Amino acid sequence: MKLYGVTGWKNAGKTGLMERLVAEFAGRGLTVSTLKHAHHTFDVDHPGKDSHRHRVAGAQQVLLSSRNRWALMSELRGAPEPSLADLLARLDPVDLVLVEGWKRDTHPKVEAFRxxxxxxxIARNDPTVRAVAADCPLDLDRPVFDLDDTAAIADFIAAELGL
Structure with a gap:
């Protein structure tokens, strides 16, 4: 699986860029998965639902399935947060994995900047940031794209990864 990241500070446009890149690459016929890192506590489950009740009762993992999708939730219960490599190993094979966050890992990234x-x-001090997608002109030693030029950013990523 090929891996490319989208990084940047809060409110820089990372999630919007990720969403557009997923649609762009999927539209080009590639299979795409995403990983998103959160720096806060989050919950994808809802109090009162059976799966939430299972988790609260102490289940280590809860797998929820329907004819449309399935989801596996794992509780760390004090264990260390898994590394990016550990999480990637849990994904089904695809052509491209886009990663939002993990700005300190060594995979190649494009920085969203507003x-x-x-x-x-971030790019000024991080060689893993291979390009910047910005809402303003920048003088850098690497490519700078308009933050909204999804096709050009996708072309750059595809060329970098040989897709």
């Missing part, structure tokens, strides 16, 4: 956030560019 000037209005006032945050510094």
């Amino acid at each position: 000037a209005e956030t006032g945050n510094p560019l």
Whole structure:
């Protein structure tokens, strides 16, 4: 599986870029999966539902299935957070995995950047950021794309990965 990341600070446009890239690559006939890192507690389950009740009761894993989808939830219960490599190993094979977050890992990334956030560019000090998708002109030693030019960003990623 080929792996490429989308990184950036909060409100930089990462999720929108991820969404557009998934649609772009899927539209090109590639199979795509995503991994999203969260820095906060989150829950994909709802109190009162059977699966939530199983988890709260102490189940290590809960697999929920229907004719349309299935989901596996694993509780860490104090165990260390799995590494990106550990999580990738759990995915079914696809042509491309797009990763949102994990900015300190060594996989290649494109940085989403919005000037209005006032945050510094990650790319200036991180060689794993291979390009920047920005809402303003930037003077960098690597490609800079318009944040909304999804096709050009996808072309760059595809070329980098040989897709």
